[in-house]
Amino acid sequence: xxxxxxxxALWLLPVFLVIAFVYLGSYTELDLVLGNPDAAxxxxxxxxxxxxxxxxxxxxIESSRERNSRGVTEVTSRGYLYRILDRLWPxxxxxxIIQIVMVVYLVVSxxxxxxxxxxxxxxxxxxxxxAHSAFGYFLGQWFPGRFAVPFALVLSYLFLAFTGxxxxxxxxxxxxxxxxxxxxxxxxLDYRGVWTxxxxxxxxxxxxxxxxxxxxxxxxxxxxGQTAPRKYAFGASVLVLxxxxxLFISRDFDGxxxxxxxxxxFTCTGTSPQVCLNDVQRFGGDRSELVAQSVRELxxxxxxxxxxxxxxxxxxxxLAETGELxxxxxxxxxxxxxxxxxxxxxxxxxxxxxxxxxxFDKQYEAFEILxxxxxxxxxxxxxxSNAEITDEALRSKxxxxxxxxxxxAYQQLSRCEVPALPKGL
Amino acid sequence: xxxxxxxxxxFSYPKSSPQLDRIDLSYSSGKTAIxxxxxxxxxxxxxxxxxxxxxxxxxxxxxxxxxxxxxxxLRAFRQQVAWLPQDFSPVAGLSVLEHVTYSxxxxxxxxxxxxxxxxxxxxxxxxxxxxxxxxxxxSGGQQRRLGIAGALAHDAAVILLDEPTAGLDPNQRDKFQKxxxxxxxxxxxxxxxxxxxxxxxxxxxxxxxxxGRQKFHGSTADFMELGxxxxxxxxxxxxxxxxxxxxxxx
Numbered sequence: 001x002x003x004x005x006x007x008x009a010l011w012l013l014p015v016f017l018v019i020a021f022v023y024l025g026s027y028t029e030l031d032l033v034l035g036n037p038d039a040a041x042x043x044x045x046x047x048x049x050x051x052x053x054x055x056x057x058x059x060x061i062e063s064s065r066e067r068n069s070r071g072v073t074e075v076t077s078r079g080y081l082y083r084i085l086d087r088l089w090p091x092x093x094x095x096x097i098i099q100i101v102m103v104v105y106l107v108v109s110x111x112x113x114x115x116x117x118x119x120x121x122x123x124x125x126x127x128x129x130x131a132h133s134a135f136g137y138f139l140g141q142w143f144p145g146r147f148a149v150p151f152a153l154v155l156s157y158l159f160l161a162f163t164g165x166x167x168x169x170x171x172x173x174x175x176x177x178x179x180x181x182x183x184x185x186x187x188x189l190d191y192r193g194v195w196t197x198x199x200x201x202x203x204x205x206x207x208x209x210x211x212x213x214x215x216x217x218x219x220x221x222x223x224x225g226q227t228a229p230r231k232y233a234f235g236a237s238v239l240v241l242x243x244x245x246x247l248f249i250s251r252d253f254d255g256x257x258x259x260x261x262x263x264x265x266f267t268c269t270g271t272s273p274q275v276c277l278n279d280v281q282r283f284g285g286d287r288s289e290l291v292a293q294s295v296r297e298l299x300x301x302x303x304x305x306x307x308x309x310x311x312x313x314x315x316x317x318x319l320a321e322t323g324e325l326x327x328x329x330x331x332x333x334x335x336x337x338x339x340x341x342x343x344x345x346x347x348x349x350x351x352x353x354x355x356x357x358x359x360f361d362k363q364y365e366a367f368e369i370l371x372x373x374x375x376x377x378x379x380x381x382x383x384x385s386n387a388e389i390t391d392e393a394l395r396s397k398x399x400x401x402x403x404x405x406x407x408x409a410y411q412q413l414s415r416c417e418v419p420a421l422p423k424g425l
Numbered sequence: 426x427x428x429x430x431x432x433x434x435x436f437s438y439p440k441s442s443p444q445l446d447r448i449d450l451s452y453s454s455g456k457t458a459i460x461x462x463x464x465x466x467x468x469x470x471x472x473x474x475x476x477x478x479x480x481x482x483x484x485x486x487x488x489x490x491x492x493x494x495x496x497x498x499l500r501a502f503r504q505q506v507a508w509l510p511q512d513f514s515p516v517a518g519l520s521v522l523e524h525v526t527y528s529x530x531x532x533x534x535x536x537x538x539x540x541x542x543x544x545x546x547x548x549x550x551x552x553x554x555x556x557x558x559x560x561x562x563x564s565g566g567q568q569r570r571l572g573i574a575g576a577l578a579h580d581a582a583v584i585l586l587d588e589p590t591a592g593l594d595p596n597q598r599d600k601f602q603k604x605x606x607x608x609x610x611x612x613x614x615x616x617x618x619x620x621x622x623x624x625x626x627x628x629x630x631x632x633x634x635x636x637g638r639q640k641f642h643g644s645t646a647d648f649m650e651l652g653x654x655x656x657x658x659x660x661x662x663x664x665x666x667x668x669x670x671x672x673x674x675x
Contacts, residue, residue: 001530001539006518070514071572072524075475077504077533079496 001086009058009090013097020050020098021105028180030109031332035283037114038189040106041121042182047102048128049160049177051095053153055129056136058091060152063140063212067148080213088133095129112283117191121179124194127201128176132156134208141212170250173257174200174243181256185280185330186312192249193257200246203238210235266312272296273325276310283331287338290382294342295325297381298374302407303346319349320414335383343378346410347371355416366419369394370409373402393423427488427505427582428453429474429613434483436469444469446637447483452613455629456605458645459617462671465634467617468511471587474615475508487583504533507576511588511617513569515560521571522547522556528575539578546578550604566597573604584608586616602627621667625649625659633670640670 004010024047033040066073066087076083103122107114135156139148163175172178173196182189214231250257261278268276273295275288282288291309299305307323317324325345329338347370355363369391379385389395394402409419430451437443445466461467472478474485476492476499485492485502492502515524525546529539547553550570555563560571569589576584586605590598602623608614616628624631624645631648633641641648651669652662 001527001536003519003523065517068514069516070512071508071510072516072528072575073531075477075503075506075508076531077500078531079500083531 007090008061009094012054012058013094016050016054017098020047020102024102033106033110035112035280035331036185037107037110037112038183040110041103041114041118042179042189043106044102045176045179051098051129052132052160053156055091055095056132056152056156057149059088059133059136060140060148062087063137064145064148067141088137091133092129096126099125120194124176124197127198131201131204134205138208138212169253169255170247173250174246179257183258186261186278187258188261190257190259196246196250199249200242203242207235207238207242273306274308277329281311281329281331290335290338291342293382294339294378297378298343301403339379339382340375343375344371346374350413359418362418366409366421367413370406373406391422426453426611429583430486432484434480436473436480443637448639450632450642454611454613456614457630457632458624458628459615459632460667461634466637467634468587471585471617475506475585476503505581506583507581508585509572509576509589513572515568515571517561519560521552521558521560524560524571525574525578529578532579534579542578546574549577550574551600566593583613588617590620621663622660624663635671
C-alpha cells in the first residue's frame with residue numbers, strides 16, 4: 001500500500017548493486033567457478049555483505065518512519081504481518097535482487113547448470129536477507145532513527161564480517177558468508193552449512209519481529225501502549241534458540257563447509273598410468289594424458305611406477321601399498337599447473353605422511369628441494385620449460401647426480417629418514 | 426447507528442494512582458466535549474477508547490460487542506474507531522494524499538476504497554491543494570487536519586479527537602470548528618478540550634472529568650443550566666458550570 005517512490009530501498013539498490021559488482025570483480029576469480037556450479041552459487045555468499053547491509057539499513061529507515069509517527073500506525077486494523085510486509089518488501093526485494101544477480105552472474109561464469117539442490121543455498125540467502133531486514137526493523141522500532149540506522153549498518157556489518165573471523169568455526173556458518181570457501185573440483189558443498197544458515201536466519205527473523213512487535217521499552221510517549229513481558233521473553237528465547245540450533249548444526253565444521261565428493265563421478269582413462277578425473281575436472285577438455293605423461297616421465301627415471309593417478313581429495317593412500325598417486329586438478333589449471341600438480345604428487349604424498357621427529361626442519365628442507373627438482377624435471381620433459389632448479393648445490397651437479405640424489409631423498413623420506421642435503425654431498 | 430458504551434472503566438499505570446476511576450458513559454450519535462483540567466484523565470480516556478491503552482477494569486462496548494482485546498476483536502473494533510492523538514505526527518516519506526490513503530488502508534479500507542476516499546477527505550478538511558506536499562512539511566494545524574482527513578477517509582463510526590485545537594491560532598481553530606460542524610451528525614465524535622468557548626452550538630453533550638473521576642455527563646443544555654440564568658452570556662454560563670464542577674461545588 002505504501003507507495004514505492006520514496007522507499008529507501010529504491011534509491012539505495014543501484015548504489016549497493018554497483019558496490020557488490022565491484023567487490024565481486026575485485027575479489028573473486030571467475031576461473032575458480034569454471035565448470036563448478038557448487039562454487040558459483042556458494043561464491044555469491046560473499047556479496048551477502050552488501051545485500052544484507054542494504055536490507056538492514058532500509059528496514060531501519062522504514063521502521064523509524066513508523067516509530068516517529070504518532071496516531072497512524074499504533075491502532076491499526078491491519079494485522080502486524082500484513083503491515084510489516086507492506087513496510088519491508090522493498091528492502092527484502094532489493095537485497096534479493098542483488099543476491100540473485102550475483103548468483104546468476106557466477107553461475108553463468110561457471111558455464112554449468114546448477115543441480116536443483118543448490119536452490120537451498122539461494123533460499124538460505126533469502127532467509128539471511130529477511131533476518132537482517134527483521135533486525136533493522138527491530139532497531140527502528142526500539143531506537144530513534146538517528147541511532148537505529150547507524151546501529152543497523154554497524155551491527156549487521158560486524159555480524160557479517162566477524163562471524164567468519166571467529167576462531168570458533170561453527171560460528172562461521174551463522175552469517176552464511178563462509179559458504180564461499182566451497183569448493184574445489186573434487187569437493188561438494190556440505191549442506192549442513194546451508195541448513196545452519198536456513199535454521200538460524202528463520203528463527204532470528206521470528207525473534208526480531210516478535211521483539212519489534214512489542215511496544216519498545218524506550219517509548220517516545222508513555223501513552224504509546226503497553227508492553228507484554230511475555231513477548232520479550234518469547235522473542236529473546238527464539239533468538240537464543242536460533243543461536244543454539246545454528247551452532248548445533250555446524251558443530252563439527254572446520255573452516256570450510258565442504259565434503260569430499262563421492263557423487264561426482266570419477267572416470268578413469270588410459271593405462272600407463274590410468275588417470276581418474278571427475279566431470280568438473282574434465283570440464284573444458286580432457287587433459288588426463290598430460291597428467292599421465294608427467295607421472296610417466298618421473299617413473300621412467302626411477303620413481304615408483306603408479307598404476308593409477310586420481311584427483312580425488314582426501315583419498316588417503318600410499319603409492320607403495322596401492323599403486324595409486326593422488327594429485328590435485330582444477331579445470332582452470334594451466335598446462336604448467338597440471339604438470340606441476342601431477343609431478344609433485346610424489347613429494348605431496350611424502351608431505352602428507354611426513355614423520356614428526358627432531359629432524360623435521362631438515363626433512364622439510366629436503367622435501368622442498370625434491371619437489372622443486374621433480375616438478376622442474378617434469379615441466380622440462382613435458383612442456384619444454386627451462387626453469388632453473390632453485391637449490392644451487394644441486395644445480396651445480398650433473399643430471400645423473402641430481403637424479404640419484406632425488407631418488408635417494410624420496411626413498412629416505414618415505415622411510416622417515418633424513419636424507420643428506422645436496423650441499424653436504 | 427452505532428452505540429458506544431463504557432462501563433465501570435478504570436485505568437492506572439503500574440505503581441501509580443488511578444488515571445481514571447469507574448467511568449460510565451454511553452453515546453449513539455452526536456458530538457461530545459470532554460472537559461477537564463490538566464491531568465484529569467481526558468487523554469487516558471481517549472487513548473482507552475482508541476485501544477492504544479488497555480483498561481485495568483471495566484468494559485468498552487461498541488453496539489452489541491463487548492471488546493475482549495483479542496487480536497481479531499481489536500482489529501474489528503479499530504476499524505470502527507478513528508483517533509487523532511494530541512501529538513499527532515504523520516509518517517515520513519509520504520505525500521499528503523498518500524498519507525490519507527495509507528491511514529484509511531491501515532484502518533481496514535481496501536486499496537481501491539482508500540484511494541477513492543482520500544481526495545474527498547482532503548477536500549473536507551481543506552487540504553486538497555496541498556495533496557502533493559510532504560505530509561511532514563505541513564504546519565501543526567495542517568497536520569491535525571491531515572489526521573482528521575485520515576479519520577474521515579475510512580468512514581469510522583466513532584471519531585476520537587484529543588485536544589485538536591491546542592496550540593492553534595484563531596484562524597486554524599475556526600477552520601477546525603468548521604470541519605467539526607460538517608462531520609455527519611450520525612457519527613459519535615468525542616473531543617477532549619480545554620477550550621470551553623466553543624462548546625455551545627458545536628457539541629450536543631458534555632462530559633467532565635476531574636482527577637480521573639466523572640463529574641458530569643449530560644447534554645450541553647443541562648451543562649449550561651449549571652452555570653446560571655439563561656439570559657446570561659452562554660460563554661459565561663459554560664465557564665461558571667465548568668469552574669463549579671472541577672472545583673467540586675456540584
